[in-house]
Amino acid sequence: MRHGKKINHLGRTASHRKALLSNMASSLILHKRITTTVAKAKALRKYVEPLITKTKDDSTHNRRIVFSYLQNKYSVQELFGPVAEKTASRPGGYTRIIRLGSRLGDNAEICMMELVDFNELLIGEATAKPKAKRTRxxxxxxxxxxxxxxxxxxxxxxxxxxxxxxxxxxxxxxxxxxxxxxxxxxxxxxxxxxxxxxxxx
CATH class of the missing domain: 1.20.5 (Single alpha-helices involved in coiled-coils or other helix-helix interfaces)
Structure with missing residues (x-):
C-alpha cells in the first residue's frame, strides 16, 4: 500500500535525495539529455520543471531561488540563457521521458530524459510535416x-x-x-x- 507516500524517497535520506536531484537537474540543464532510471526521472521532473518556469521572469530574486536549488552558477546561467529563450512560449511540460528498456545488472527500468525544445530531430519533423486541418x-x-x-x-x-x-x-x-x-x-x-x-x- 502507498498510504501517505506523496514523494518517492528513492531509498535515500532527505539530504542525499536533495543533492542527487540537484546534481541531476544541473546535468540535465547543461547537457539537455541524461540517461537514468524511470523512478529518478519522474522525481527529477517534479524538481526541475518549476525551476524552468521561474526563468520566464528573469529577475535577481528568481535567479537566487534557482541557485539555492541547483548550487551551480554555470547551470543557472545556462537555464536563464538559451533554455529560457527556447521555453518562453511553452506553458509547461518542458521535459520528455523516453523508456529504453531494462538495465543488465539489476533489471531496473532505464530511460532517457531530455528537454523537449532541444531535440532537433523531433523539432525538424514537426516543422516539416504540419498537420493538415480537417474541416467538418x-x-x-x-x-x-x-x-x-x-x-x-x-x-x-x-x-x-x-x-x-x-x-x-x-x-x-x-x-x-x-x-x-x-x-x-x-x-x-x-x-x-x-x-x-x-x-x-
Missing part, C-alpha cells in the same frame, strides 16, 4: 456546395460556344479587312507605275 461539415452543407459547383460548371459550358463564336467573328473580320486592303495596295502600285512611265515620256 454537415451533409446539407456538403450537398449545397456540390449543387453550387455543378451550377457553375453548367454556366461555363454554356458560355464556351458563345466565346468560340465571338473568336470566329473577329477572325472573319480581320481576314475581310486584309482582303480589302490587298487590292488597294495593288492599285497604288499600278498608279505609281503609270506615273513613272509618264515622267519618262
Amino acid at each position: 461539415r454537415s451533409k446539407a452543407a456538403a450537398g449545397a456546395d456540390d449543387a453550387k459547383s455543378s451550377a457553375t460548371d453548367a454556366v461555363v459550358v454554356e458560355e464556351a460556344p458563345v466565346a468560340e463564336a465571338a473568336v470566329e467573328e473577329v477572325a472573319a473580320e480581320t481576314t475581310e479587312e486584309a482582303a480589302a486592303e490587298a487590292p488597294e495596295e495593288g492599285t497604288d502600285e499600278a498608279s505609281a507605275d503609270d506615273s513613272a512611265e509618264e515622267e519618262k515620256k
Whole structure:
C-alpha cells in the first residue's frame, strides 16, 4: 500500500535525495539529455520543471531561488540563457521521458530524459510535416456546395460556344479587312507605275 507516500524517497535520506536531484537537474540543464532510471526521472521532473518556469521572469530574486536549488552558477546561467529563450512560449511540460528498456545488472527500468525544445530531430519533423486541418461539415452543407459547383460548371459550358463564336467573328473580320486592303495596295502600285512611265515620256 502507498498510504501517505506523496514523494518517492528513492531509498535515500532527505539530504542525499536533495543533492542527487540537484546534481541531476544541473546535468540535465547543461547537457539537455541524461540517461537514468524511470523512478529518478519522474522525481527529477517534479524538481526541475518549476525551476524552468521561474526563468520566464528573469529577475535577481528568481535567479537566487534557482541557485539555492541547483548550487551551480554555470547551470543557472545556462537555464536563464538559451533554455529560457527556447521555453518562453511553452506553458509547461518542458521535459520528455523516453523508456529504453531494462538495465543488465539489476533489471531496473532505464530511460532517457531530455528537454523537449532541444531535440532537433523531433523539432525538424514537426516543422516539416504540419498537420493538415480537417474541416467538418454537415451533409446539407456538403450537398449545397456540390449543387453550387455543378451550377457553375453548367454556366461555363454554356458560355464556351458563345466565346468560340465571338473568336470566329473577329477572325472573319480581320481576314475581310486584309482582303480589302490587298487590292488597294495593288492599285497604288499600278498608279505609281503609270506615273513613272509618264515622267519618262
